[in-house]
Amino acid sequence: MAKNNQREPGQPVQVMLRLPAEMRDRLATLAQANGRSMNAEIVGALEQHLKGLDRLSAVEAFIGQHRDEILSIGKFEQRIGDLEVLVRTLSDHTVSSLLRDPEFIRRLKSE
Known part of the structure; x- marks a missing residue:
């Protein structure tokens, strides 16, 4: 059996939680709609939140590692x-030059 300040892995820990009445009512409604207890609803919501934080931490770590590349x-x-811009400028210049070139004009007309 676990001592006062120690707990066995996997064993639930009781926590005192204070919620605003409106939040408690919302949780009760949500838990009932999902067919589970309020405790299960709270644990599920906390698990989802912590998974999101884990993903956020992974993204932040990735950005930190690849900051220079980014x-x-x-x-x-x-x-x-x-x-x-350079290609457009060269293209415009080339077209202008070609249109002033009599040999190019002659070949255009002959085709």
């Missing part, structure tokens, strides 16, 4: 934008 995405986006 930040470099903005630099690549800027470079891509610069290249797009």
Whole structure:
């Protein structure tokens, strides 16, 4: 048997909990709708909450590990934008040059 401050793994621990009356009523309604006790409803809600925190911690850790790579995405986006402007400029310039080239015009007309 467990001593006063020790508990056996898997054994439930009794906790005193104070809730606003409205929350208690909502929990009672939800528990009844789900066919379980209020205790089971509270434990289920806490488990879901803690799983969410675990996922959030994992995402935060991932972002921390890959911070530099994530930040470099903005630099690549800027470079891509610069290249797009350059391509448009070159394309416009090339088209303008070709339209002034008599040999190109002659070949266009002959086709």
